[in-house]
Each structure stands twice: as structure tokens, then as C-alpha cells.
Amino acid sequence: MTAGLCRLILCQVVNYNERLDRIFAALVDPTRRAILARLEREDGASISALAQPFAIKLPAVMKHLDVLDDAGLITRSKLGRTVTVRLRPQPMREAMDWLRRYERFWSTRLDRLAAYAESKEAEVRKKR
């Protein structure tokens, strides 16, 4: 493997981590999650329509949208004077895959833990 290729892979690993950090940071906020949930229900919404259910001002909504945009979770397209916001599900899938890796890790171990504890329980019962 050439040094250049190594660096390319390394770079991708770092980017992957940074991207995941951004995605999780974006998902941590309840307002942003509500925005995403809404975009999941309806394909495309205007910024003012998105802002409407929240008791916050438009600039605050714009800031949330910036964070979501940075994480790659939404796209914004402008037609005339209306900006339409759409959901981009791919990064969410990436984040879920990452969590699922952890889930698999614990799941196998808990299976083994259960098998071990159950054999111990059987031993204790036999002794009685």
C-alpha cells in the first residue's frame, strides 16, 4: 500500500468520525428532532411552515436548519422566494449502523452472560 493511499484511507476514517459527531450532535436537540420527524412525514416543507409549531423566532429556526444542513441531514432548495427543506436520510442510516454495531457487540455478550448465569443457576438447584 502506498503512503498516499494510506493517507487517503486515514482521511476517510477521520472524516467518518467527524461526520458521525456532527450527525449525533445534530440529533441531540429536541427541536431539531421534531423538525426531522416532520420532514419524514411530509416530503418537503417551507421554512416558515417548519417554524410555525415552535415558540421560537425564525432566526433560531434557521440556526437549527444550519446544524442539520452541516450534518447532511437536510437539503435546502430555493425556488423564487420560497426555500423548501427536505430530509436526507443517508446520514441517519450511517448513524444507525454505527449504533447497531454497538448493539451487536453487547447482544452477543449478553447471550453468553445469560448462558453462563443459567448454567450456574442449574448447578445451584441441583445441589439442593
Add this chain to the structure above:
Amino acid sequence: MTSLTLVRRIRARPSIVFEALTTPDGIACWWGPDAGPVLVAETDPQVGGRFRVRFRMLDGSEHESTGEYLEVVKPERLSMTWRWTGGGEDPGESLVDIRLRAVAEGTELTLTHSRLRDEETRRSHEAGWTGALGKLERHFLAIEQSSS
């Protein structure tokens, strides 16, 4: 969003499950994610005590996790910090919380692994992970220079 919760029903009483979670003998039987051996298992299950477990996976790779017990209520609750040490990626410190509840068939175990990615994680990323990357980068630079 950055936490993971799993619930399991185990046909064994809570005291047995608790022992499997906290004694070196118990840990040696389940800790590794595959059939590879547990090489080191040290525990000190009291508040402020530490654990260290090292295991080898079937592919030959070795991994170690360490942490501090934050809460130890036998046989109901075990809470500890969690960190991967030695080799590979260090995603920072996270939190593992295990609750055991007696049910008719034995024990209901609820495991929550949280703070998987938070501010602290990012900070340690910056301190540890980028440090390691810097080293790697220097290493590649050296290779490149020696080959040209």
C-alpha cells in the same frame, strides 16, 4: 440518541447474574464478543474501584476495556465508566449502567450504554485520537521520504 439500551430475561436469580457481572471467574466466561479467550480479568466492585478486562478475539486481535465503578448495589445495580484502552481507536469514555430486576423466571437485565458520543468524547478525540493521527501522519511522511 447517543445511548443504547438492551433488555434481556435470564433464567437465573439476580445474585447469580450479579456475580457473573462482577467476578473475574464470571467475566472470563462471557466478556469476549466471540469464543476467543479472556486474558485478564480484574475487578474491584465497590464505588471508586476499577475493572480491567483484556480479551483476544478469534481473529487474533486483542482488546482491553477499563473503567471505574460508579455505583454498586448488589444484586440490583451496577454502573461504571467504560473506555477502550490499548490498540486501535479510542472513542473516549462512555457509561455502562446495568439494572437487575427479579422476575418470576429469574432476572430482567437492562443494560444502557450511554454517552457514546458527547462533548467529552469529542474532547478526548481531539486530545488522544488526533495525537495518534499526527503520529501516523508523520510515519507515512517518513515512508514517503525514504521511498523517493
